[in-house]
Amino acid sequence: MSIKKETVYLKIKKNTQIKRQILCMLDVLQKTNTLTKGTIQLDFSKVDFIHPFFILPIHCLRNELKSKGIKLNLVNISKDTESYLDTISFEKGYRLGSKSKNQKPFNFYHNKNYIPIVSFSTGFIGLNMSESSNKETVLSKINSLLKRQLDLRGDYNIAMRYLISEMTDNIVEHARVKKGWVFAHFYREKGGFLDLCIVDNGHSILGSYDRIKAKNPKNDIEAMELALQGVSTKGKERGYGIRTSRNMLEEGLKGNFIMISGNAMLIEGNIIQMPTSCVVLFLP
């Protein structure tokens, strides 16, 4: 561990495959894991597009590192990228209900192809009905915005709401953190597809099992296997969320369900151990 400055040179284009984005993100994480104090610079000179799968974890990580005295700076950013980051509220995240003049109204995004980075509270430190209602309102607005942007109808609308509700509820129920984040971008080309990213910086899945001393998975990979089988930390009647969401996305919507927890990654039906730990991340 040392105090120093590290630079990560990023190369992300619009057609960069999601796997390359994952590798970029892991590169950043590996560098941050070597620092106790100091600065990480992300060089954006060869970045001409930002995907949710890359930028949301970086947003989340940046806030986490700040509390540990580590700066994560973005350098050599083009004006277009800077403007986009500002629009998606990369700096502080979009707070629905905030009266800040620096924040665009939510209906600004009605005709966009993306939603901003929105945080939702989990009520981990205690929740009354009013706060619960606020949390539901946040998610309701996200769902409505996506429905409008993507012109979602019928089963597609229901499927999207199901996915978002189950994955965000998992964070509320298990992650033991104050908030989670959602970010999405819709690409109209190639028939249209949506990148939806949901992140928290709490307990990993292994942490959830460890906390209640259930099933005793030895590592992140075993924990992920149990979660995918529907083995819940909260009883036999539970454990449907991840399993059914994955089925719905992959079988019903022909999408890709990617999940990272600790140093385990699920991608295309494979669970692999990553070279670095992403305890901060849970990404469907």
Added chain:
Amino acid sequence: MRYNTVQRKEMKNTVSIKLAKIIAPSISFRNTATKLFDALELKELESLCLDFKDVEFVSRSFTHQLLLEISRLKSEYSISVSIENTSSLVNKTIEAVEKPKSKSIAKKVKVINLSKDMSFDKFLMSI
């Protein structure tokens, strides 16, 4: 947080909760169901109406917890609970959660143990 209190002849104390208004048109979180009845004086309540008018979507998690809470209200406080104005989608969700069925078999996953010759980067790009 205000719930409508309805005085009826046959029942002393009945409350109607308009869920779309109190919570949101789309209800996702399990702990919303656990918080829903916190503001009520349960010992004084005889019946409760859950009005789902304008509720477009309820998650499986919220519905499951809601049904548990309804069961608790009945058994611990003898409160009769009615559910009204549900859309066809909300009905389907309630029915799906109410029916006890065994979990379907999970889709298979393959655990990959990377050999010394295969780096993580190389493997990831190969699949």
